[in-house]
Amino acid sequence: MNQSEIEVMFASGAGLRIEESRGLLNIVVALPSSFNETDWRSWDETEEPFFWETTTQGPVLSRYDKCSTQYRTVGLLGTFNGDPYDDLTTPDCMEIRTNYPQSEADARNVYYEFGENFADDRYTPLFDPWLHSNYSSWSGLIFTREEVKVLCQGVPACEYDFMSSGRREDALDTLEYERKFELKKQKGEIRVQSCGPLVKSKGVLKYPSGNNYLHGITVTFSCKPEYFLHGEQQRTCVNGTWSPGWWPWCRERTEETALKWMTGILSSVAIILAIVVVFIWCAMEGRRRQRDFIRGRKLQSSLGQDESHYPPKRRQNSLDIQLPTCTYTCIPTLIFFMAWNPE
Structure with a gap:
């Protein structure tokens, strides 16, 4: 299984996409609209006694204070409230404004004024891309600042990785991730209709x-x-x-093979039983007809012996024979028969 790309979805709706390339990780965080800001001033005060005790941060109802609103996403994730200008908010509620694409001055401001405020004091950053930006040792590197700008096409993350690692491949990977992120963001802004999850069994x-x-x-x-x-x-x-x-x-x-064999055997037995039943019925029907035929012959022979003791009767024409068996519906047939048989 390819473990270079992993997607993790949480019950809260948040998602993580982790990609690995050349020993570096690229992490994308996706959040649903339920992570949007919650304004303290829009809440109804509750009478529950434990409400204020379990709240970690008390509300500051100052109109202009950024901390008067509690957010579910802060820090490096930015402030999720639909306002792009306060995404870079420092721990002391100061907003760092920047333009995109960023200039070098904007990038410096973000790094020093915003990023360093969230740094862990126990660790030292691996690289400060602007610490020696005007130092003459740039000329001794295997790449130039102009080459970095041309390769990265103005993407700050690409420039940072190029200068911090010195590897062209890492910069190209970062540039590709940035483009993929922009495409995913554009697709994520399109409203689509979901069919919901499908029911499937284990396995x-x-x-x-x-x-x-x-x-x-x-x-x-x-x-x-x-x-x-x-x-x-x-x-x-x-x-x-x-x-x-x-x-x-x-x-x-x-189990599937056993059921198929059982179905085949039962079907074969049912067909054989049906054939046997048909043959038995035919044999019984044949015997019944044979008995009826023999009984009829015996009856005719006995009637012939009885008629031999009487004088011969006058010969009847065919009309006399069929007339007693006819009904009113036979009249047209009788007329036709009389015209055809003059006797």
Whole structure:
């Protein structure tokens, strides 16, 4: 399994994406709208006695004080409140304004006025990119400041990694991560409709992996090699609804093979029984007809012996024979028969 990219989703909705390249880590934090600011002044005061005791920071109701609002994201993550100007807020509630793309002066200000205020005093930073910016030793390095600017295309993070590591590859990786981050941010600003998670049983594998349930996504299910898949193999998200189909589940191949053999045996036995029943019915029906035929012959022979004791009767025409068996519906037929048979 490729461990160079890991995505972690928390129950709170926050997500982490960690990527590794050449021994360096790139970490992206994604937060839902529920992490937006919570203004103390918009809260209704509660009568619970433990409310103020469990609050770590008391409200400061000054109109112009930045600390009068409590935020769920502070520090290097910035202030998540929809206002880009206060993203760089120091621990003493001072706002550091900067432009993007940043100039060297803006970058210096961010580094010294904002970044160093959140530094851990127990550790020393690896590199200060502006400590020797005007020092003549730049000319002795394997790269020039102009080369750094051309390669990084004005991206401060790329320039920092190039100067701190001295490796062109690290700078290019950082530049690629910055571009990927901008693309993800643009995609994240587009409102999409989700179909919600799909129900699947234990052992079912899903591709693509992750919590991707957006419009147009086709999810393919499979099982581990020792299992057999049942249900719909593919489902597509269309306008917030998954395409119809049974939820997927897996069964062990040994159990699947045993059930198939049992089904085949039972089906064969049922077919054989049906054929035997048909043959038995045909034999019984044949015997019944044979008995009826023999009984009829005996009855005819006995009637013939009885009629031999009487004088011969006058020959009846065919009309006399059929007339007693006719009804009113037979009249047209009788007329036709009389015209055809003059007797």
